[in-house]
Amino acid sequence: MGCHEKPTTFVSDVSLKVSDLQRSLTFYQTVIGFKVLSQTNTTAELTADGHTVLLTLIQPKDVTPKHQQTTGMYHFALLLPEKKDLADMIVHLSRHNIDIGAADHLVSEAIYLSDLDGNEIEVYVDRDPAEWTWNDNQVKMATEPLNIESLMTHRIEGSEWQGLPEETIMGHIHLYVADLNQTKAFYVEGLGLDVASVFGSNALFLSSGHYHHHVGINTWKGEGLPPEKQSSVGMQSFKMVYSDSVVLNEVVTRLKKQGVIVDEIDQRLFTKDPSGNRIELTI
Numbered sequence: 001m002g003c004h005e006k007p008t009t010f011v012s013d014v015s016l017k018v019s020d021l022q023r024s025l026t027f028y029q030t031v032i033g034f035k036v037l038s039q040t041n042t043t044a045e046l047t048a049d050g051h052t053v054l055l056t057l058i059q060p061k062d063v064t065p066k067h068q069q070t071t072g073m074y075h076f077a078l079l080l081p082e083k084k085d086l087a088d089m090i091v092h093l094s095r096h097n098i099d100i101g102a103a104d105h106l107v108s109e110a111i112y113l114s115d116l117d118g119n120e121i122e123v124y125v126d127r128d129p130a131e132w133t134w135n136d137n138q139v140k141m142a143t144e145p146l147n148i149e150s151l152m153t154h155r156i157e158g159s160e161w162q163g164l165p166e167e168t169i170m171g172h173i174h175l176y177v178a179d180l181n182q183t184k185a186f187y188v189e190g191l192g193l194d195v196a197s198v199f200g201s202n203a204l205f206l207s208s209g210h211y212h213h214h215v216g217i218n219t220w221k222g223e224g225l226p227p228e229k230q231s232s233v234g235m236q237s238f239k240m241v242y243s244d245s246v247v248l249n250e251v252v253t254r255l256k257k258q259g260v261i262v263d264e265i266d267q268r269l270f271t272k273d274p275s276g277n278r279i280e281l282t283i
Contacts, residue, residue, distance in 0.1 A: 002129075003079070004169055007243040008209035009192060011173050012282075013053050014076045015236035018117050021059040027116050028055070031096055032078075032123075033089070033163030048164035054078070055170075056236075064231045066118045069221060071176045071275035072228040073235035075112065075120035078164065079171030083154040086111065086125045090148065092161035102146035107132050107139060107212040109146055117233040124171060132212065139212050141197050141205065173238050174216035177275040178225050180204060183217050186273045190255045191240060192247075227276025237270070237278035248283050 004010045018024040025044055028034045034046035037053060046055040055076070080086050090111060093100055101112035110124035133140040177183040184204055187193045193206040196213050202220060205213035228234045242248040248269075252262050255271060262271045262281070269281040 003126075003171065003207075003209065003211040003214065005209070007247070008211065009243070009247075010208065010211075010214050010241055011170050012239045012241045013055060013170055014073075014173060014238045015056040015058060016073075016076075016115075016119055017058050017060050017063065017233050017236050018115070018119070019059070019063050019065070019233050020116075021057055023116055024057050024059075028057070031093070031098060032121070033092075033161065035163065048168040049166040054168070058236055060231050062231055063233060064229060066233045067228065069225055070228045070232075070234075071178050071225050071277065073119065073238075073277075074174040074176050074216070074218065074220075075122045076173050076235075076238070077110075077122035077124055077171045079169050080123060080125045081165055081167040083109070083125050083151060084156055084159065085165050086123065087151045087155045088159055088161045089123060090151070091155070102148065104142075104144040104146045105212075106142050106144070109151060111146070119234065122174075126171075126212075129210075134210075137194070137196075138198065139196050139205075141199065141212060172214050172216065174218070175273075175275070175277050176221050176225065177217045177219060177273070177277070178223060179274060180217065180219050180223075182274045186255075186258065186260065187215060187217070190251065190258050190260060191279075192251055192254070225275075235277070237280055239280045239282055242281070242283050245283055248281060251281060 028046055037045040037047040042059045044057045045053045098113055103110050108124045108126045110122050112122050114120050187206050193208055196207040197205040203218035206215045207213045255262055260271055262269055272278050
């Protein structure tokens with residue numbers, strides 16, 4: 001779980017817009033296994049360990065359904081500590097008749113599902129970084145069938161899904177963007193991430209600290225797409241965490257040199273990538 005250790009830059013939590021807060025809370029508690037840390041009439045902060053926010057749910061006024069042909073979040077990805085946790089969750093989801101996808105990405109083993117508004121979720125476990133293959137600072141990744149039978153051998157007899165383990169973290173976020181090269185410049189030259197993997201001609205995986213990816217970007221839905229409407233369900237923002245204020249100030253300076261707007265709102269810094277994906281910059 002070194003992808004969150006200093007001086008690594010990482011994604012710590014995601015804010016999601018939903019159409020019905022109470023309905024979504026039931027899903028995220030019962031199906032995904034979050035705990036509620038705090039709640040108002042229109043928002044809820046969710047946690048795995050009882051004190052760290054991983055996901056914030058927001059019900060906007062006059063919320064509208066998700067529009068498919070926009071930029072925005074492809075999925076957020078919860079990183080579990082051990083293979084047995086992923087195996088237990090698969091059994092749990094099957095008992096709730098939840099449809100899932102599954103993949104072996106060589107660096108990780110993952111399942112995919114959607115919430116009730118169509119917001120997509122990845123839940124995964126990393127392979128030991130010693131097993132990852134790097135060539136010229138590019139990590140080898142793929143999408144292959146997940147060996148469910150092998151994964152199930154990691155279950156402990158009598159173990160049951162008890163919700164998200166306390167060590168669960170936000171492993172990465174994957175975004176739909178309008179222009180791959182323009183967005184790459186923002187995340188690499190602006191935010192300071194490295195290109196960890198080039199996936200064909202329309203997807204990049206970006207990271208800090210030699211992780212396989214903290215941010216994925218792609219144009220799989222097409223190029224030149226507009227951003228999501230503010231009232232639409234989907235991602236409101238995600239938080240990018242830097243090791244200290246010196247590094248953060250350097251990032252802000254680079255962004256401004258690129259002509260990117262950085263707003264300070266209630267002593268918090270916000271910016272948007274070229275596709276309109278909103279990011280809070282913090283330490």
